[in-house]
Amino acid sequence: MDRPITGYHLDAAGDWVAELDCGHGQHVRHDPPFLLRPWTQTQAGRDAMIGTALACVRCDRLELPEGFECYKRTSEFDEGSIPPGLRSDHTTGAGVWARIVVRAGSLRYVIEPPIARELVLDPAHPGTVAPGVPHRVEPIGAVRFHVEFHRRSLGGGDG
Secondary structure: OEEEEEEEEEOOOOOEEEEEOOOOEEEOOOEOOOEOOHHHHOHHHHHHOOOOEEEOHHHHOOOOOOOEEEEEEOOOEEOOOOOHHHHOOEOOOOOOEEEEEEEEEEEEEEEOOOOOEEEEEEOOEOEEEOOOOOEEEEEEEEEEEEEEEEEEOOOOOOO
């Protein structure tokens, strides 16, 4: 899925990494003739690309970015106490990832486009929620689960 560039940093090898609004990093090398990104060579060129969207395959794979930590969690829900908001399409805020942790039973996790996927979550298979992606949950019989919310920790990074 496409994510806008919010900034840049150099990795340990001296290559530019675009920082995306999802928390992931993506190398943006100028390596002719394979990759033509002359804008990476100057500060003005990089600045001009802030806000430009890049395809983030890590979001497509629902990978929680490195350097993110849990900062809060919900109480435990069961099939009768799931709030209506979780049963209908909703999103997390900008830069906020979530993990759906099933303690018992199973839960259908429906992810709308741009990721578009349906998963069955159980205690061995938690669900990862990408920021800004509409999703909902549906109980499959008796279930107990909670949701953990993650954001970048101080000093955390990915790239």
